Amino acid sequence: MTVFVFDLDDTLYEEITFVRSGFRAVAGYLSQEFKVSANEAFRKMWSALEQKGRGSVFNEVLRDYGLETQRNIRKSLSVYRQHIPQIKLLEDAEQVLQRLPEGSAYIVTDGNKLVQHSKVQALGLYPRIKKCFITYRYGRAHSKPSPYCFQKISQIEKRPPADIVYIGDNPNKDFIGIKPLGFRTIQIKRGPYSNLKLSERYCAEAEVDHLLEIFDVIHQWKV
Ligand SMILES: [Mg+2]
Known part of the structure; x- marks a missing residue:
């Protein structure tokens, strides 16, 4: 019997959908608190993301509105982290979990404890999975690639x-x-790393384009 363990972000759902949903929540907060247009605030965040990456999105949008204080940055970040994510499982993730006995699979994911937990909740992964290991709970030293x-x-x-x-x-x-x-190990070829070329020791034993293919891969390993 094979034990199935999945990564979360960009394996079972698209991480960008979480980012979008978080930006919408922050835009809603800014609109309520400072009477700016939520749509405009969202667009500003999205273009800051595209231009400068994730690190400084809230600083950028708050600066744009003349609202860049430590308090507002902290508050935006906490709205982002605590919002209820509007995300859903990818279709093949849904199919793959349906094929496995309920409560048998695991997840191992890095990332903020609260955020990863709220993603697992929003995706309805319990009771379909047995347990989600959020590595940071065990200390940063035990995040991936730690075994x-x-x-x-x-x-x-x-x-x-x-x-x-x-x-x-x-x-x-x-x-x-x-x-x-x-x-x-199996790599699902999706998300920002799908075309990344690294040396052999970084690579999975097998690669798939669709999660349902993992059953064929495992079958071939056994014969
Ligand atoms: Mg991932």
């Missing part, structure tokens, strides 16, 4: 790494830490 949470799964399931497969999208960190220990 820590994967070893925990191996202990819980009493299965060797060879019976555990991790499906993720980011070759920078998803596979390199666990491959040497014998965990099996």
